[in-house]
Amino acid sequence: MSFFKIKKVSFLAVIFIGLGIMTWCMPPSTATAGEKPVKIGLLSPFSPPGDAASGQRMKWGAELAIKYINEEMGGVLGGRPVKLIVEDDAGTPADGIAGYRKLVQKDGVVGVVGQYHSSVCIAVNKVARDLKVPLFSSGASSPKITESENPFIFSIMSLTPDRSKFWVDFIKNMGGKRIAIAAEDTDYGTGFTTWVAKYAKEAGMEVKSIIFPRTITDLTPLLLEIKAWKPDFLVNIGVPPAAYLLTKQAYDIGLFPKVHMIASFAWPARDEFWNAVGDKGKGILYNSYYKPGMNMTDLGEWMSPRYIKLHDEVPTFFSLNVFGEIIVIAQAINMAQSDDPQKIAKALVQWPYKDWNGIVDFKEPHGVKWHSVSAPNIILQQTEVRQKFTDSKLIWPIELGGDGKIE
Numbered sequence: 001m002s003f004f005k006i007k008k009v010s011f012l013a014v015i016f017i018g019l020g021i022m023t024w025c026m027p028p029s030t031a032t033a034g035e036k037p038v039k040i041g042l043l044s045p046f047s048p049p050g051d052a053a054s055g056q057r058m059k060w061g062a063e064l065a066i067k068y069i070n071e072e073m074g075g076v077l078g079g080r081p082v083k084l085i086v087e088d089d090a091g092t093p094a095d096g097i098a099g100y101r102k103l104v105q106k107d108g109v110v111g112v113v114g115q116y117h118s119s120v121c122i123a124v125n126k127v128a129r130d131l132k133v134p135l136f137s138s139g140a141s142s143p144k145i146t147e148s149e150n151p152f153i154f155s156i157m158s159l160t161p162d163r164s165k166f167w168v169d170f171i172k173n174m175g176g177k178r179i180a181i182a183a184e185d186t187d188y189g190t191g192f193t194t195w196v197a198k199y200a201k202e203a204g205m206e207v208k209s210i211i212f213p214r215t216i217t218d219l220t221p222l223l224l225e226i227k228a229w230k231p232d233f234l235v236n237i238g239v240p241p242a243a244y245l246l247t248k249q250a251y252d253i254g255l256f257p258k259v260h261m262i263a264s265f266a267w268p269a270r271d272e273f274w275n276a277v278g279d280k281g282k283g284i285l286y287n288s289y290y291k292p293g294m295n296m297t298d299l300g301e302w303m304s305p306r307y308i309k310l311h312d313e314v315p316t317f318f319s320l321n322v323f324g325e326i327i328v329i330a331q332a333i334n335m336a337q338s339d340d341p342q343k344i345a346k347a348l349v350q351w352p353y354k355d356w357n358g359i360v361d362f363k364e365p366h367g368v369k370w371h372s373v374s375a376p377n378i379i380l381q382q383t384e385v386r387q388k389f390t391d392s393k394l395i396w397p398i399e400l401g402g403d404g405k406i407e
Helices: 011-015 052-071 093-106 118-131 160-173 187-202 220-229 242-252 271-281 298-311 317-336 341-350
Strands: 038-044 082-088 112-115 135-137 153-156 178-184 206-212 233-237 260-263 285-288 378-381 393-396
Touching (some): 160 393, 220 242, 233 242, 242 260, 242 271, 298 317
Parallel strands (some): 178 233
Antiparallel strands (some): 285 378
């Protein structure tokens, strides 16, 4: 099964829609080095205060997508090679805007993937509307991004409202009644704080929220305040390295693991997490969008072993997501029969496409679901020190294989 929301039709039915042949089943031609390359941009954080570790992993996924397009698909538009152009947004809106403008106006890319921080993506999204080049949110979750109804924004990500409700439902099913939130002072952190509080109130639960600067160096006073409130769960809505610091200092004051901590995405599966916190990270829960071993399409099956061989770790959701998005853009280029970004944007909406784990079908309902394909949510737990992503325990939801028991 696919873990994205997809049309209830077979792959063959999708492949032979309309004109009858989707790009991925065409006999590959040969990408010719002498042909003018079609450029695709990657705009991600590669330096502080952005999450550079996630940016690097998205770059690894992007590089494999280019390899797949050029070697397996034979390029695009009958043999033109695809070239990756990379820019660092540093996790800041100003750098994001500058990077997007360079990619579009100087480098001539036909699409940009890799947006990760919500505050950056919100800012870049406004520029994308003006410059009319498709922009993909690969990890940014703010509903402000898609509810803009920008014809050139596309999102493959679990959005903030959906993820917040998922956390509240999980905590309620685990018997929790009091939720503490420690969130960074960005659109990412404040957005989740608002939505978690909303759904918790509707569920009859109590909430205490604390906002901290993303560059903070000591969270102890804030965590002592949370400890005194006696929560059942603490949601860590930080981005590394602050998220690592929060975990370590919560342990040091006796707050965690006595109080269950949920990381807002899968950073506890990284080696960097364990390097930062040592054995103090054991027992942490985290939200992910897939677990190694879940079903993938042939694209995901092609990518995963190559990624592992190159980088000695399993691919993250974000590396897989960027890999899939670039291949979706390549398919749209072929369906549009053009490297004109405006025609590519129209093709992205007109047709469904295959990515690493299912069918991506962008629709245009008014509001937050505009051009949005939602990733699933699962809760995993690190039950051992330096536990690998593949070995994390699946807790929730039950219908995806969770046992419903926190260790």
